[in-house]
Amino acid sequence: MTRKFLVLLAAIWAFLAMQGPLLAGELALEVASRKKHSAARRFLTEHGTIAKKVEAKDFGLPPGPALRAVISMGRDPRIPVTLLFTNSKQAPGQVPDELRVAMGKVTDLSTVKPFAASPVLYSRGRAQTKFKNVQFSFTHEGQEYPLTMDVTFDGAVVPSQRSSAMYKINSVRAGQVELDGKMVKVLLIDRNGNGLFDDRASPGGRPGQGDLLLIDLNGNDRMEQLPGQTYQNLGGEVFPLTSLARINSRYYSYVLPPSGASLTLKPIEPTLGNIRGSRGNLKLQLLGPVWLNIAGDQLETIAVPEGKYTILQLSEERQDKSGRKWSLDTSKAGPAGFLEVKAGQTVSLPQMDPIKVNAQIHQSGKNGRRISAQFQTAQGLMITDAKMGNKQPKAPTYEIHDSSGKLVASGKLKYG
Secondary structure (H helix, E strand, O other), rough: OOOOHHHHHHHHHHHHEEEEEEEEEEEEEOOOOOOOOOOHHOOOOEEEEEEEEEEEHHHHOOEEEEEEEEEOOOOOOOEEEEEEEOOOOOOOOOOOOOEEEEEEOOOOOOOOEEEEEOOOOOOOOOOEEEEEEEOOOOOOOOOOEEEEEEEEEEEOOOOOOOOOOEEEEEEEEEEEEEEOOEEEEEEEEEEOOOOOOOOOOOOOHHHHHEEEEEOOOOOOOOOOOOOOOOHOOOOOEEOOOOOEEEOOOEEEEEEEEOOOOOEEEEEEOOOOEEEEEOEEEEEEEEOOOOOOEEEOOOOOOEEOOOEEEEEEEEEEEEEEEOOEEEEEEEEHHHHHHOOEOOOOEEEEOOOOOEEEEEEEEEEEEOOOOEEEEEEEEEOEEEEEEEEEEEOOOOEEEEEEOOOOOOEEEEOOOOOO
């Protein structure tokens, strides 16, 4: 080889090393069993729909009552899948013990083999049966997608009340990719239940809108969340699919087909902007072009890829003038706000202080009154958790005065 070629090869190798490793691997379609994929089962999400009364004979079956539910698979367009519940005895008032599944809004299920139900469970006037590992398939963009799901029928013992069907896709994509010179296990989970494995959580949305990528970064086979990260069970080794992924301080873009049959993560250097953080101890969860968990002290400036973000968690720890430590959290009330980060510019987080009290007085009976109060940040975000040290502060007292300043009522508020 010539000297020029060797120099060029060395330059290419140095560039690739600077960019970080390429993650790629084939992912097999597997059923999330308790023994093999216990970590994944925590994130399988159940979806529900109404089961309407129909006649079995309208679907090519012997006469008798039936219930039909229609679920949707795929996207653009969504593909209807029919779930038909019947009872093998075809007797009125009996709980369904058979399930037939077919793609489309079909009218003939006479050749479809039924799945059998588990024993009936009765609770509070309702009956529930489960159909485990129901195999079915649908076609999306000319490709067939074979899947497995668990289906639960929930119906009233009183026939006039409505019934429902819940389903949970328990097929996952599992495999390994190379990361920093070692092979790590990965799992893809169809969290939004449409049978595809590449749905992104949209910027400004919530994690549940997209699918999940689990990466066993520490090799303990658990796919764990970060301690204290409870919003929709995310954090740590759990990544909602977004435009980018941040793994071990590097950014990657996804190459992922809808089937989830393969996964490639390409190193990328995104354009960054800045978020003005906090002088105190800050915990911040952002969902946008990338899913970010940020925690630390004195994080006055935080560099993130440009784009629109939902603030899923915002909590701060501060000291008051007396030296007491206070922590304020807004995460349990849903999104704590929205940010748009622009390239090379700095945007501020919602300010936590000064704290405001939003009080309301409600009529309670003929002559009674009830007062309720919410603590809010300066920009109107509800504070859902406040602690002084490790303890909840004492419930505040209140006074109500009339227009002349005369005290007409006083007391102490209660939490909850």
